[in-house]
Amino acid sequence: MIPFLDLKNLNLRLSDEFKKAADLVLSNGQYILGNQVSSFENAFAEFCNSDHCIGVGSGLDALTILLEGYKTLGKLQTGDGIIVPANTFIATILAISKAGLVPVLVEPNQDTFNLCPTKVKEAISANTKAIMAVHLYGQMAPMNELKALAEQHHLLLFEDAAQAHGALIDGKKAGAWSDAAAFSFYPGKNLGALGDAGAITTSDAELNSIVRNYRNYGSEVKYVHTQKGVNSRLDELQAAFLSIKLKSLEADNGLRRAMAERYKKDIVNPLIHTPNHPANALSHVWHLYVIRCEQRDRLKLYLHQKGIETLIHYPIPPHKQAAFAELNHLQFPITEKIHNEVLSLPIYPGLSDSNQLKIIAALNAFE
Ligand SMILES: *Cc1c(COP(=O)(O)O)cnc(C)c1O
Numbered sequence: 001m002i003p004f005l006d007l008k009n010l011n012l013r014l015s016d017e018f019k020k021a022a023d024l025v026l027s028n029g030q031y032i033l034g035n036q037v038s039s040f041e042n043a044f045a046e047f048c049n050s051d052h053c054i055g056v057g058s059g060l061d062a063l064t065i066l067l068e069g070y071k072t073l074g075k076l077q078t079g080d081g082i083i084v085p086a087n088t089f090i091a092t093i094l095a096i097s098k099a100g101l102v103p104v105l106v107e108p109n110q111d112t113f114n115l116c117p118t119k120v121k122e123a124i125s126a127n128t129k130a131i132m133a134v135h136l137y138g139q140m141a142p143m144n145e146l147k148a149l150a151e152q153h154h155l156l157l158f159e160d161a162a163q164a165h166g167a168l169i170d171g172k173k174a175g176a177w178s179d180a181a182a183f184s185f186y187p188g189k190n191l192g193a194l195g196d197a198g199a200i201t202t203s204d205a206e207l208n209s210i211v212r213n214y215r216n217y218g219s220e221v222k223y224v225h226t227q228k229g230v231n232s233r234l235d236e237l238q239a240a241f242l243s244i245k246l247k248s249l250e251a252d253n254g255l256r257r258a259m260a261e262r263y264k265k266d267i268v269n270p271l272i273h274t275p276n277h278p279a280n281a282l283s284h285v286w287h288l289y290v291i292r293c294e295q296r297d298r299l300k301l302y303l304h305q306k307g308i309e310t311l312i313h314y315p316i317p318p319h320k321q322a323a324f325a326e327l328n329h330l331q332f333p334i335t336e337k338i339h340n341e342v343l344s345l346p347i348y349p350g351l352s353d354s355n356q357l358k359i360i361a362a363l364n365a366f367e
Pocket residue numbers: 058059060061088089091092134160162163183184185186196197198
């Protein structure tokens with residue numbers, strides 16, 4: 001079986017370094033918000049061309065906390081509308097709704113799977129206060145255009161960068177294009193921990209100090225609480241592991257790009273649509289390689305029978321989920337078509353050339 005993702009071997013490459021880091025944390029005796037967290041925060045802020053990075057417990061928490069932070073600052077109010085792509089992962093929508101804000105779902109561009117500036121513009125109403133771009137599958141949303149729209153309409157701009165660590169446009173990384181961005185370090189992400197972890201990046205000094213306290217019971221000085229915060233702190237051990245993995249992120253993203261190029265070049269079956277490759281190759285880090293096929297379910301089964309594991313990102317769009325009954329009446333034909341046709345192929349550092357060739361041969365033989 002060719003696994004969809006071989007995380008174990010990916011992490012075992014770094015086994016010796018991880019063990020040393022764990023020993024260091026053990027001998028330091030400082031387990032919460034210690035040196036490992038602050039040194040990863042500094043390294044990741046610098047990596048993202050952002051002034052600040054605040055480590056939190058997960059990507060979902062990063063999204064929720066950055067929204068809560070802008071509510072605390074008075075820049076967002078309960079009930080404000082946040083424009084968000086209708087085809088995103090559920091966490092983006094959950095965070096908006098958990099923060100008491102209203103997700104305004106907008107159809108994506110069918111070729112990029114990302115927000116389309118024209119459709120965003122049409123969706124802006126008097127209630128709209130922010131745009132949440134999602135760099136889906138690792139490809140950056142059209143940030144120049146979205147930034148111009150946000151400025152023109154006095155909206156806040158955010159990034160859900162959970163799938164796009166290291167992607168860049170015009171020399172500026174994902175996480176540095178907006179008022180604040182959320183990252184996930186879920187193990188399977190391009191930069192993944194050995195457990196749950198996340199971070200917010202921002203160059204807004206006010207937001208930085210608010211969320212830094214919010215993640216820690218709303219407290220800067222111990223037992224003095226200025227906000228009704230939460231407990232969502234980046235773990236000291238996970239921070240140590242992430243600092244190690246950050247060093248190979250660029251190289252790993254390069255391997256993903258080379259694999260994507262090979263899929264693009266060698267998949268020649270007219271029943272299968274390979275994804276759009278952006279003119280600027282650096283703006284995509286290929287967290288996922290997502291093909292489209294009208295007979296997706298049959299293709300998935302066929303590949304499974306050939307020993308190739310694939311996944312669907314995502315089988316059910318947020319507006320069709322039982323958890324969002326209030327959105328179930330909405331119709332988004334592009335989003336629904338995407339959810340019916342997409343299939344994610346294996347793409348990760350450690351996927352061998354010979355296995356990638358097997359996947360390509362199987363796809364080309366599908367009829
Ligand atoms: C993974 C992911 C999240 C949530 O991250 P967690 O760390 O699992 O909470 C949010 N948004 C997107 C687009 C993601 O892919």
